[in-house]
Amino acid sequence: MNTKKSSLILVVASSLLGCSLKTYSSGVLPMGPDTYSVSADDLNPSTAKQAALTQAQSHCATLGKEILVTNTRDSRREARTMYDVTFRCLSKGDPELARPTYETPPDVRIEDRRR
16 A cells, blocks of 8 residues: 555544544533533543533633532443533622532432322
8 A cells, every 4th residue: 555545544534533532512501590501522521521511610701700510410322421511600799609519319219109
């Protein structure tokens, strides 16, 4: 195989690989007063998380407000990880702007519906 042909194959393969490594995002979506959501997905769970949280923080900073993350969720689909963030953009001094306590939601919920 000649050098030009192997270089072309390498460029095409790299381009296709680069497309599959891209981080995708929903962008920031409004959910209610001061409340927003953003999702990002990537092959690397850490990259998906970083992308979503960075967009959330940037959105609040653009509004001149502080971020308060109210919920996060990650899910896997095939090799990719989707990371969802629900957050609020609040003014400094807002009484709701407090240190959050995060808890992992249970994987299973058991309800007793007997009466």
